[in-house]
Each structure stands twice: as C-alpha cells, then as structure tokens.
Amino acid sequence: MSVSTSPTGPTASPDVSAVFAVSGVGVRFGGLVALDDVSLAVGPGQVHGVIGPNGAGKTTLFNVCCGFVRPDTGTVLRHGRPVRDLRPHRLSGMGIARTLQGVGLFRGLTVVENVMVGADRHRRAGFAATLFALARSDRDERALRERAMAALTELGADGYADRLPGSLPYPVQKRVALARALAGEPDLLLLDEPASGLGSDEMTELGELIRTLTDRMSVVLVEHHMDLVMAVCDRITVLDFGKVVADGTPDEVRDDPAVIDAYLGEEATHS
Amino acid sequence: MQQFLNVTLTGLGQGAVYAAFALALVLIWRSTRVVNFAQGAMAMFTTYLALTVIEGGQSYWVGLVVALVAGLVLGAVIERLVIRPVEGGPELNAVIVTLGLFVALQALAAILFGSTFRSFPAPFDLRGFTVGGVNIAFTPNSIYIIVAVVVVMLALVALFRFTDLGLKMRAAAFSQEVSRLLGVPVGRMLTLGWALAAGVGSLSGLLIAGGSLVFPAYMDAVIVYGFVAAVLGGLDSPAGAVVGGLTIGLLLSYVSGYLGSELVALAALAILVAVLLVRPQGLFARTAARRV
Numbered sequence: 005m006s007v008s009t010s011p012t013g014p015t016a017s018p019d020v021s022a023v024f025a026v027s028g029v030g031v032r033f034g035g036l037v038a039l040d041d042v043s044l045a046v047g048p049g050q051v052h053g054v055i056g057p058n059g060a061g062k063t064t065l066f067n068v069c070c071g072f073v074r075p076d077t078g079t080v081l082r083h084g085r086p087v088r089d090l091r092p093h094r095l096s097g098m099g100i101a102r103t104l105q106g107v108g109l110f111r112g113l114t115v116v117e118n119v120m121v122g123a124d125r126h127r128r129a130g131f132a133a134t135l136f137a138l139a140r141s142d143r144d145e146r147a148l149r150e151r152a153m154a155a156l157t158e159l160g161a162d163g164y165a166d167r168l169p170g171s172l173p174y175p176v177q178k179r180v181a182l183a184r185a186l187a188g189e190p191d192l193l194l195l196d197e198p199a200s201g202l203g204s205d206e207m208t209e210l211g212e213l214i215r216t217l218t219d220r221m222s223v224v225l226v227e228h229h230m231d232l233v234m235a236v237c238d239r240i241t242v243l244d245f246g247k248v249v250a251d252g253t254p255d256e257v258r259d260d261p262a263v264i265d266a267y268l269g270e271e272a273t274h275s
Numbered sequence: 276m277q278q279f280l281n282v283t284l285t286g287l288g289q290g291a292v293y294a295a296f297a298l299a300l301v302l303i304w305r306s307t308r309v310v311n312f313a314q315g316a317m318a319m320f321t322t323y324l325a326l327t328v329i330e331g332g333q334s335y336w337v338g339l340v341v342a343l344v345a346g347l348v349l350g351a352v353i354e355r356l357v358i359r360p361v362e363g364g365p366e367l368n369a370v371i372v373t374l375g376l377f378v379a380l381q382a383l384a385a386i387l388f389g390s391t392f393r394s395f396p397a398p399f400d401l402r403g404f405t406v407g408g409v410n411i412a413f414t415p416n417s418i419y420i421i422v423a424v425v426v427v428m429l430a431l432v433a434l435f436r437f438t439d440l441g442l443k444m445r446a447a448a449f450s451q452e453v454s455r456l457l458g459v460p461v462g463r464m465l466t467l468g469w470a471l472a473a474g475v476g477s478l479s480g481l482l483i484a485g486g487s488l489v490f491p492a493y494m495d496a497v498i499v500y501g502f503v504a505a506v507l508g509g510l511d512s513p514a515g516a517v518v519g520g521l522t523i524g525l526l527l528s529y530v531s532g533y534l535g536s537e538l539v540a541l542a543a544l545a546i547l548v549a550v551l552l553v554r555p556q557g558l559f560a561r562t563a564a565r566r567v
Contacts, residue, residue: 070456096458104456110449113442121446122457124439145439188457 022084023048023222024069024100024192029078031064037246038064039075044241044251046192051214051223053233053254056243057266062226063105065243066196069224070095070102096124101190105197107177109169115180116165119152122184155187156180159213175206182213191221199229211236234258242266281412282532283525288417290524291424292483296501297508297516298428299476304510306448306468307354307362309369313376314501315494317353317473318480320380321345322489323388325481326395335398342477350473354466362465384491397486420482427478428517431471435513444468496540500527503547509557518558 022045031039039061046052054062067073069080071090079086082098095102101122109118156162159179169177178198185193195214199207207229214223214236227233233240233254240257242250244266250257257263296314303311324345325338357376361368399415435441447454447464454461479501480494487493504523508515523546530542550557 072452092452092455093458093460095456102456104453108450108453110446110453112449113445117442117445120439120442121454121459124443124458145437148439184457 021048022046022081023050024224025081025084026065026068026075027079027081029065029068029075029080031061031068031073031075031246039068039246041078042243042246042248043078044248046222046224047238048222049218050238051218051225051236053237053240054224054226054243055228055230055233055240056249059245060243061246062243063196064246066102066194066224066226069194070100096122096188096190099189099191100194101185101188101192102194103181103185103196103198105200107169107174107181109177109181109184111168111170114166114168115161115172116149116152116156118169118180119155119184119187120148123148123151123155123187152183152187155183158186159183174201175203178202186217189220193217193221193223195223195225195227197227198225199227199232207232277409277411278532282528284411284413284417285532286525286528287521288413288420288524289483289528290521291421292479292520293497293500293504293524294517294520295424295427295475295479295482296497297504297520298431298513299472299479300501300505301508301510301513301516302431302468302472302475304505305513306444306465307358307369308366309358309362309373310502310510311472312370312373312498313353313380314473314476315480315498316377316380316384317346317349318476318497319489319491319494320384321349321477322395322480322484323384326393326484326489327388329396335396339398339481342481343474346474346477347470350476351466351470353473354469358469359462359465381491388491390491392488392490395484395487395489401486416486420485423478423482427475431475431513434471440467499540500524500543503543503550506547506557507550509559512557512559515557515559 025043025045027043029039029042030037042061042065044052044054054065056062064073068075071092071094080090081087087098109115110121113121153162153165156165159182161176161179161183164172164176164180169180172180178201182195182198198214199210202210211232214225217223225233225237237254240250240252240254241248242257242260242263249262249266250260252260296318299314299318300311303309303314321342325342328341329335329338353376357372358369361372397416399419401414401416403410403412403414405411433441435445443454443459444464444467446457447459447461448468451461454464479497483497484493500523501520504519505516506519507522508517508519523543526546527539527542531539534542
C-alpha cells in the first residue's frame with residue numbers, strides 16, 4: 005500500500021512552493037472519522053484531483069478547505085503559511101473561489117448580477133465607505149458589471165446576462181456558476197463535482213476549459229467522472245474511508261493496486 | 276361622487292403609510308426570515324423620541340431626523356443583540372423574541388413617556404383642499420405623507436437595484452452560505468437590513484402619528500393592517516408590499532366610508548383569511564419552483 009502522505013506534520017516546515025496545502029487534517033463527526041491525517045499540496049498552475057468512492061470524505065475535505073468545517077487536527081496552509089481561523093467569507097479575499105455541488109446561484113438575481121457578487125472581492129472599500137460614498141458607486145458598479153460580463157463571455161454565457169437562473173438549462177447554470185467563481189480572479193479554484201449533470205460533450209468542453217485556466221490559477225477538483233479527472237489532472241489524491249490511499253500523477257494512481265482495490269476495482273465489479 | 280373621491284383620497288394617504296410599514300416587514304422577512312412583530316412597537320418608541328424633541332422646542336423636522344436615526348440604530352442594535360442569537364434556530368424562537376420585544380418596548384414606553392394620549396403635531400395643514408367651492412378630504416399633510424413614502428421607496432429601489440451594497444444585501448437575502456463563500460460579509464448585511472427596515476418603520480410610525488394622538492399602543496392597528504398588506508403582496512416582494520399597502524388602505528377606507536368604521540378591523544382580518552385561503556403566496560411572489 006503506497007501511502008504517500010507527506011512526512012511534514014503540522015509542526016514541520018511545510019512545502020513553501022505549494023499555493024495551497026492541507027496537512028495532517030482530521031475531522032470527526034461524533035464517532036465517525038470523516039478524515040484521518042489527510043494531507044495534500046497544490047502547486048502553482050496545477051490541477052489537483054481528489055477522488056474516492058462515495059463517503060470517502062471528499063466533500064468534507066473541501067469543506068475544511070473553505071472553512072465550513074473546522075478540522076479537529078491539522079492545518080490549512082496558504083503559500084506555506086498556516087491559515088488561522090479560516091472562515092468562508094474570508095476565502096475570496098484570500099484569492100480562493102469555490103463552486104458548489106449543484107449550482108448554488110441566487111435564484112432572484114439575474115445571471116449578470118450573480119456574477120457581479122462574485123466579482124466583488126476587488127471592491128474591498130470599507131463598509132462605511134461604501135455606505136457614505138453611494139455617489140461614487142455608479143462608476144464602480146459599471147466596472148463591476150463589465151468584469152462580470154467578461155467572465156460570462158469567456159464561458160459563452162453572455163447571451164443570458166439578464167435572465168433569471170431558474171429559466172436556464174442546467175448546463176448553462178453550471179457555466180454561470182463557474183463564471184461567478186472566475187469573476188473574482190482567484191489564484192485557487194475549488195471545483196466541487198463540476199461535471200455532475202453534464203453530458204459527455206459538455207464534459208469534454210469543461211475539461212478543456214479547466215486546462216486553459218492553469219496559466220492563471222491552480223485548481224482543486226473533486227469529481228466522480230474518472231475520464232475527466234484522468235484527462236485534466238496533474239496530480240491526484242485518492243481518498244478511501246477518510247484516509248489518503250494514494251497520491252501521484254494520473255498514471256501512477258491508475259496503476260496503484262491500493263486505488264484499484266479501493267475505487268476502480270469496486271467500480272469494475274459494478275459495470 | 277364627492278364621497279367616493281373623499282374616501283379614495285383618504286384611503287391613498289393611509290395606504291401609503293401601510294405600504295411603508297409593510298415594506299419594513301418585507302425587508303426583514305427577506306433577509307432573515309423573521310416576521311418582526313416588534314416593528315410597530317419600535318416605530319412607536321422612535322415616534323415618542325421625536326415627540327420629546329419636538330415638545331422640547333425643536334421643529335418637526337428635527338424630530339423627524341431624530342426618529343429616523345433612532346430607528347436605524349434601534350434596528351441594528353436589536354438585530355445584533357436580540358435576533359442574532361436566535362437566527363438559524365427554530366422559527367418559533369424568533370417569533371417569540373419579537374413578540375417579547377413588542378411587549379417590552381410598549382411597557383418601557385409607558386414607563387418613560389407615560390401612557391396618556393398625547394397629540395403629535397403635523398408639519399402641514401390638516402384642512403382639506405377646496406376644489407370648486409367644495410372641501411375635499413385631501414390635505415397638504417396627506418400630500419406630504421405620500422411624497423415622503425414615495426421618496427423613501429425610490430431611495431430603497433435605487434439602493435437595491437443600482438448599488439453594489441444593495442446587490443450584496445440581495446445576495447445575502449437569497450443564500451447566506453453562498454454569499455459568504457463569495458466574500459459578502461453576511462452578518463453586516465443583515466444588520467444593515469434590519470436598520471433600514473426599522474428606519475422605514477419609524478417613518479411610517481411618525482407619519483401616522485402626525486396630527487393625531489400617540490399612546491404606547493397607537494401602532495397596534497397599523498401592525499395588523501401592515502401585516503395584511505405584506506401578506507397580500509407576498510411577504511417576499513417589496514413591490515408587492517407597496518401595492519398591498521395601497522390596496523389595503525383603499526379597501527379599508529371604502530369599508531369605513533360606506534359600511535361603517537366599526538367594521539374596519541373585521542374587514543382587514545377577512546382580507547387576511549381570504550388571501551391565505553385563495554392565494555397564500557400573495558399577489559406578487561414568484562410561483563414557487565417545483566422540483567420534479
């Protein structure tokens with residue numbers, strides 16, 4: 005069994021070249037161990053896949069990464085420095101964007117307004133300043149709208165700008181959600197099952213899109229579709245029952261007996 | 276014909292106040308899913324503050340500013356100290372808390388300001404305009420009420436539609452979790468939402484008091500009518516609150532003018548029951564999406 009969790013414990017000096025890393029993370033929900041000593045490191049411009057059977061702890065790991073779940077042990081590191089008190093609303097300020105399983109669009113806001121909320125991290129003018137400088141905000145508002153439109157155009161969803169999300173086909177909604185994440189110009193993008201609900205053509209497009217993002221940001225990808233993961237990832241971490249069972253390039257992982265045992269083997273017996 | 280005109284004009288003036296009050300309820304419902312039963316008591320309290328200032332020798336307008344600012348502050352403080360701890364818990368907790376606030380504020384007002392009837396000045400003439408030798412029930416003060424409500428509504432529309440702050444407040448109202456992920460400081464948006472709502476509520480309390488009597492329970496009827504208006508418009512829709520408010524104002528004025536003023540409260544409750552039976556989502560709420 006090739007467990008390749010890095011030897012760096014929470015106290016050891018971490019890998020500084022990593023844009024983002026978690027180290028020795030453990031999470032328990034009551035008596036259930038959801039994550040046990042999980043570590044992964046994402047290099048600059050890398051696409052890092054996290055795979056594993058259902059219930060392996062992928063989503064919990066993501067929730068730790070974005071502050072929804074506090075780990076019982078271990079640390080989250082950003083550019084080699086531990087992040088204390090990680091909270092969801094600080095993510096975008098740290099240059100991290102996350103998409104949700106499903107789409108999570110604001111149903112009462114138009115498509116472009118949805119993306120504008122995501123583009124907003126560049127306007128970190130204080131709350132009071134915003135309140136008392138409403139006169140100024142007209143120009144800011146236009147700049148925000150332009151950036152949102154640019155993100156929509158990049159994903160080919162600009163034609164839907166003034167529609168409400170609920171009136172759009174699901175794949176388009178997913179593209180809008182991705183545009184919203186990109187509009188904040190993050191340098192780390194966390195994608196939670198971006199391919200769910202997509203057809204195979206759309207999935208190929210998505211894979212190509214993810215590869216084009218790598219000159220601007222690193223990507224962490226949680227996904228069920230092995231074809232997509234194998235095609236786009238530079239590195240893959242495999243989870244099973246809350247533990248890392250393998251970590252390496254797609255080729256290494258594909259041939260790893262532990263992975264075949266835990267994941268692919270199981271899949272093969274079903275199909 | 277003349278009576279119809281009078282009744283209609285009176286109804287519009289009152290409807291404007293109900294609209295403002297309903298809007299305050301809707302703003303809070305949208306952002307925190309709480310029906311603020313203390314809204315009327317909060318408005319009553321700030322109106323008493325204005326009255327204290329005015330009786331101290333200041334002008335009506337100073338009183339107005341005091342009431343609005345006090346409303347903003349009161350709304351923000353109540354959200355932070357009283358509502359925040361029960362947010363996310365069972366809905367009933369928030370209901371009980373706002374009902375408790377309602378009783379507590381009324382009692383506090385009775386202690387501080389006394390429970391006797393006191394007259395509240397009106398900034399404009401309360402005598403009706405004369406049109407073609409006939410005195411109609413439309414006064415300069417009614418014009419002031421309608422203009423004040425319209426100005427506040429337009430300001431709110433501008434805030435929510437055209438500013439970045441308004442966009443964030445709307446986002447926070449639709450989904451707190453997603454908004455947080457996108458970097459919206461949701462807590463502050465909720466506080467601000469309560470402050471704005473309480474400010475609008477204060478305005479409605481002040482407008483209805485103008486040229487009339489105030490006592491700690493004078494807003495009780497307005498709470499009922501404002502709530503009916505908000506439900507009629509669909510609790511989620513600010514535009515619905517305005518239309519609902521005007522509709523309730525007109526309907527109640529017709530009931531009062533043609534059937535007898537003792538039937539007004541009964542009519543309001545009858546409308547409430549009818550709306551909940553026939554169209555519980557209100558006139559303006561988007562039809563709830565059905566998942567297949």
